[in-house]
Amino acid sequence: MGLFEMAISNFNRAVAIMGIDEEYAEMLRRPKRCLIVDFPVLMDDGSVKVFTGYRVQHNTARGPAKGGIRYHPETNLDEVKALAFWMTWKTSLMDLPFGGAKGGVRVDPKSLSEKELRRLSRRYFSEIQIMIGPQHDIPAPDVNTNPDIMAVYMDTYSMNIGHTELGVVTGKPVRLGGSKGREEATGRGVMVTVREACRELGIETSKATVAVQGFGNVGMYSALLCNHELGCKIIAVSDSKGGIFNPNGLNIQELIEHKKSTGKVDSFPGGERIGKDDVFEMDVDILIPAALENAITEDNAHKIKAKIISEGVNGPITPEADKILNQRRVMVIPDILANAGGVTVSYFEWVQDLQAFFWSLEQIRETLESMMTEAFKETLDTAKKYGVDLRTAAYIIAIDRVMYAIKKRGIYP
Numbered sequence: 001m002g003l004f005e006m007a008i009s010n011f012n013r014a015v016a017i018m019g020i021d022e023e024y025a026e027m028l029r030r031p032k033r034c035l036i037v038d039f040p041v042l043m044d045d046g047s048v049k050v051f052t053g054y055r056v057q058h059n060t061a062r063g064p065a066k067g068g069i070r071y072h073p074e075t076n077l078d079e080v081k082a083l084a085f086w087m088t089w090k091t092s093l094m095d096l097p098f099g100g101a102k103g104g105v106r107v108d109p110k111s112l113s114e115k116e117l118r119r120l121s122r123r124y125f126s127e128i129q130i131m132i133g134p135q136h137d138i139p140a141p142d143v144n145t146n147p148d149i150m151a152v153y154m155d156t157y158s159m160n161i162g163h164t165e166l167g168v169v170t171g172k173p174v175r176l177g178g179s180k181g182r183e184e185a186t187g188r189g190v191m192v193t194v195r196e197a198c199r200e201l202g203i204e205t206s207k208a209t210v211a212v213q214g215f216g217n218v219g220m221y222s223a224l225l226c227n228h229e230l231g232c233k234i235i236a237v238s239d240s241k242g243g244i245f246n247p248n249g250l251n252i253q254e255l256i257e258h259k260k261s262t263g264k265v266d267s268f269p270g271g272e273r274i275g276k277d278d279v280f281e282m283d284v285d286i287l288i289p290a291a292l293e294n295a296i297t298e299d300n301a302h303k304i305k306a307k308i309i310s311e312g313v314n315g316p317i318t319p320e321a322d323k324i325l326n327q328r329r330v331m332v333i334p335d336i337l338a339n340a341g342g343v344t345v346s347y348f349e350w351v352q353d354l355q356a357f358f359w360s361l362e363q364i365r366e367t368l369e370s371m372m373t374e375a376f377k378e379t380l381d382t383a384k385k386y387g388v389d390l391r392t393a394a395y396i397i398a399i400d401r402v403m404y405a406i407k408k409r410g411i412y413p
């Protein structure tokens with residue numbers, strides 16, 4: 001099953017419960033605009049290579065489109081469509097005045113020099129600029145893109161329109177119109193959902209154990225904040241090269257330093273080496289997938305022992321695996337809620353850029369925590385009201401808000 005088809009199957013469940021007309025549902029499934037760009041980039045050796053990029057706006061009924069841009073050798077239109085679709089429901093669930101979008105370039109950025117990466121980023125952003133703008137579509141980082149690339153995007157757009165426009169992308173460096181707290185935001189959001197889920201299930205966080213798959217931005221901050229702010233014991237962590245395990249708890253601060261200096265976790269001296277997929281089978285209370293889509297499938301879902309899964313990454317559980325986990329009464333906190341902290345602080349960044357007035361880190365953290373707590377509560381209440389799982393409940397809330405906008409605006413003829 002392709003990623004877009006998989007994304008739609010979750011949506012369809014909510015639509016059936018809500019009794020939405022098929023004509024509306026079909027409009028909500030389809031992206032509003034898909035742009036494919038093929039563009040040349042001058043390489044350092046004087047040759048020219050042609051790359052393919054995408055930008056998809058799924059829905060803009062509630063405001064400008066919003067979503068990250070990834071650089072990956074296997075990204076494709078189906079994937080970008082699915083990621084844009086999820087962004088619509090994520091921004092709506094968080095009640096942000098945005099729609100959903102996503103972008104990507106088919107490239108392995110590790111194969112490019114710094115100069116080649118900059119030339120690629122400039123050309124790609126110029127090519128998609130016909131869809132972009134602070135009131136149209138506001139990109140942000142995703143896999144393999146970062147604040148430096150966001151600065152290049154912002155400069156490219158500003159150069160083309162003739163003046164500096166900070167609000168055109170988020171996730172920029174803090175000293176260049178970025179927001180304090182954006183870097184940790186997704187992990188902080190994951191941490192809040194873990195805290196609220198533990199409260200609901202009567203699990204004491206200071207006694208809870210956690211396993212984390214993926215140790216990039218989302219994985220690192222999720223692990224660090226669950227450990228430092230909730231007192232959870234992080235007993236297993238993996239990255240693309242392997243995993244590390246310590247039943248007494250890993251020292252996350254030291255593990256982060258080790259990962260930054262060596263590029264891997266499995267050689268960390270404070271634990272014992274495990275396979276990268278072993279994290280799924282750990283006897284833990286909480287599992288945080290923070291690496292890739294489709295990580296939990298019908299092949300490994302029955303091996304999971306965790307009572308709570310907080311989806312740090314978009315689409316880590318296939319629909320078949322979701323069914324198995326639901327039957328086994330595992331509390332799955334869906335991606336559009338669990339990892340929404342990132343786009344929420346991106347929203348704060350956009351607001352700050354438009355007002356040219358910047359907030360303190362305390363203000364950002366407090367506002368994010370209260371919005372995440374509220375979204376979790378609303379989702380849980382809706383799940384109880386309809387007798388459904390949290391994913392379906394999250395979609396019910398998000399779809400209802402987008403439907404309201406479509407009907408009130410008269411978008412549907």
Ligand SMILES: NC(=O)C1=CN([C@@H]2O[C@H](COP(=O)(O)OP(=O)(O)OC[C@H]3O[C@@H](n4cnc5c(N)ncnc54)[C@H](O)[C@@H]3O)[C@@H](O)[C@H]2O)C=CC1
Pocket residue numbers: 141142143144186213214215216217218219238239240241276290291292293312313314339340342343
């Ligand atoms: N960064 C953000 O603010 C947000 C990110 N996300 C999603 O979360 C995901 C991760 O994002 P980042 O942490 O920013 O990316 P990242 O590139 O910083 O980290 C990804 C991590 O996953 C690891 N990994 C890759 N394959 C693996 C495997 N087979 N087993 C174990 N680990 C593996 C990599 O080694 C790396 O440590 C992405 O799919 C992204 O769309 C979602 C919301 C916001």
Ligand SMILES: O=C(O)CCC(=O)C(=O)O
Pocket residue numbers: 066067068069090138139140141142170171314339340342343344346
């Ligand atoms: O920060 C943003 O605007 C987008 C984040 C994103 O791409 C995501 O939540 O998957």
